[in-house]
Amino acid sequence: MEEKLTDQEQARHQKLAKYEELGVDPFGSRYEWKDQIRDIRKNFGTLSAEELEAKKPLVNVAGRLMAIRRMGKAAFVNLKDEYGSIQAWIGMNVIGEHDYEVFKLADLGDIVGLEGTLMFTRTGELTIRVSKYTHITKCLKPLPEKFHGLTDLEDRCRKRYVDLLVNDEARKTALTRPAIVKAIRNYCDKEGFVEVETPILSPIPSGASARPFVTHHNALDCDFYLRIATELSLKKCMIGGIDRVYEIGRIFRNEGIDNRHNPEFTTIELYQAYGDLSDMRHWAEGLFHEIADHVIGKEEYNWNGNVINLHKPFKWISMAEAILEKTGIDFREDIPFDKAVELAKEHHVALEPSWNSTGYIMQAFFDEFVESSLIEPTFIHTYPIEISPLTKKSKDPRFVERFELFVGGVEFANAYSELNNPFDQKSRFEAQLAARKRGDEEAADIDFSFLDAQDYGMPPAGGIGVGIDRLCMLFTEQSTIREVLLFPTMKPSK
Structure with missing residues (x-):
């Protein structure tokens, strides 16, 4: 069904024929401009009127008309390009009668080119005195x-x-x-990491615990999954001899949408052969300072009602210690599963039917009582083994060498001392498969190709994944992920 035009839209459509009568294409072709407005302001905005008059700099800009103030045979307009806006004066006695007739057809939003010399108005406003006006594209909607x-x-x-x-x-x-994103790449390059590209389509969902999107490959007549992580492919690269490797790319998870989650999102995953969790801690803290220093230029951020100070050293505390501080329960003790269930019920912590060991409940206590309180940048380390199938064990075999970095009560990074024992890895995969059979839909499948790769010898390594969308939220001080995604996932409008 054709959309009915408003009165303003009809008026703009009617002008199309008038452009043609004047020999002007209302939807023009290439326009050769040479100046950005921010550079004009930087180079000439601080000059005196006398200095500007002496220089008479000629500029050529293109952009949209955002304001038009007509005064008979002359007008002031405001032109906006990608990085700024500037006033311009257009007079019929300067650009000629024909071009002024073209300009008289202009509406707000039209894309035009302006060429002329710079001047200051009586009020001190830097202004282009237009000598050539070019219509480029008609804006048909107000x-x-x-x-x-x-x-x-x-x-x-x-x-x-x-x-x-x-x-x-x-x-x-x-x-x-x-x-x-450019700063992240530069930081990785300085640290000697190599960027690679790995497949988005995967025969099995692997590398994380999440519900995948499924698609069908017609030529191969089999189902594939949009990747839920880049982890195992990057580890295969490391096994193949690329010792410091990373990828910035899209991840897809068929899960909920809220202020912090979008079904497709961007991460950086990075692996350092012969390293461990301590190297990832150093890298992560350095990344935040790199962006703060070289992109934004400040160390304090107002985010979700909190002042986040990135200048202070990031805190370092184990998950068990953090839970102990909030609840008085010490999960470093060997708490039997049935006792942990009782504690969960006493503290109104929700339980899942697929859970069969204390580590799951420990994680639930952390989610319920600790996570939202981690305002200043904080590394939470030493996680239960049950929820970390790709991570090296700690000295206490109930736990693994893993941290997550929280800022403003939100997780920003997840890092491991990577598991490189193929026998242990296989048993962890099998435990995940058993959890899936108990009803955990997000438990990982066994990736036999990765087990085969590990048999060739995987060096000890540190690995980390960082959510780039959340980084952008913090550094632009936005409270929802939709503000930092140009086109977030949304239900189609009717």
């Missing part, structure tokens, strides 16, 4: 009002292209994200 037209988050996500046009904060966030 832009929403700056403060009232597009305020609902769901509407902004569905029409992100409009949000970026009228919302400076949204555009700043969108442009900060690639700068953060």
Whole structure:
């Protein structure tokens, strides 16, 4: 069904014929511009009026008309490009009658090119005195009002292209994200890591505990899964001799959507041969400082109502100690499973039918009583073995050498001293398979190709995964993941 045009849209459509009468393509081709507005302001904005008059710099910019103030045979406009905006003065006596007739057809949102010299107005506003006006592309829909037209988050996500046009904060966030990713790559390069690409389609879901998306490969006539982690593929690279390896890429998990979760998200996973958890701790803390120092330029962030200080040393505390501080229960003691169940019921901690050992309940206590309180950057280390099938055991075999990094009550990173014993790895996989049979839908399958790779000898290693979307949330001070994703997953509109 064809959408009915509003009065404003009809008026804009009617102008298309007038452009053609003037010999102008309303949807033009290549335009050769040479200046960005932020560079113009940087290079000339601090000059005096006399210095600017003496230089008479010629500039050529392209962007959208965001304001038009007509005054008969002249007008002031505001032009906005990717990184800034600038005022321009357009006079018929300067650009000529024909081009001024073209300009008279202009509406807010139109894309135009302006060439001219710089001047200051009487009020001191840096302004382009336009000598050449070029219409580039007609905007057929009116832009929403700056403060009232597009305020609902769901509407902004569905029409992100409009949000970026009228919302400076949204555009700043969108442009900060690639700068953060670039800083991550630069940091990895400085540390001697090699970036690789591994498959998104996998014959089995492996490397994490999560529910996968399933698709069907017609030519091979078999099901594949969108990857839920890059871990095992990267470890195969390490076994093959790439000692320091990482990948930045999309991960897909068929799970819920909320302020911290999107079904497709971006991570960096990284592995360092001959290292362990201590190396990953050093790398993770360094990554936060790298972004804070070289991208954002500050150490304190207001995030979700908390002030996060990245300058202080990150805290380091075991999961058992953190639970003990909050509840008085010490999981370092050998608590039988039936006793742990009683403790969970006493403290109103929800239980899952598939759980059959104390480690699961220990994790549940942490989730319930500790996680949300970890505001300052905190490494929680020494996890129960049941929930960490790819991790080396600690001296106490009930636990493993693993940490998660929490900031503002949110998990940002997950790191291991990687398990490189193929016999232990196989038994861990089998335990996960048993958990799946008991009803744990997120338990991992056995990846026989990885077991085969381990038989060739996997060096001891430290490994870490970091959620890039959450990094972007913190460093842009956004409270929901949808603000740092250009096009978050949403239910299709009717």
